[in-house]
Amino acid sequence: MNWKKAYKYALKNGPDKQTREIACQDPYYAYKYAKKVDKKPREDTREAACKEPLSAYLYAKEVDKGPSEKTRKIACQDPYFAYWYAKEVDKSFHEDTYNAVLNTEYEKMYNEFVDNL
Secondary structure, X not given: OOHHHHHHHHHHHOOOHHHHXXXXXXXXXXXXXXXXXXXXXXXXXXXXXXXXXXXXXXXXXXXXXXXXXXXXXXXXXXXXXXXXXXXXHHXXXXXXXXXXXXXXXXXXXXXXXXXXX
């Protein structure tokens, strides 16, 4: 069973260890599993989601519903997700997100966001 099938199975039948482990093989499906199947954060799904900036950002925003050092660190690997993490998760300035957008096309938007807080 691949992660997509495991996720779909779990949506219909509820969470279990086997489908969660399979879903956690893909960062995006780990995030989706936490959001739609577990309906709460778990360390194993967060760890799996934190293998890519997109899924780390989405996990923080939609599962944790707030920032954590782990999700921020991974989101900051990509300036785009660092900007959105600051705007939609931290909802404020943070040194890590600021450093991630420095000298990128997102620096100006970041500064405008912070100036309007």
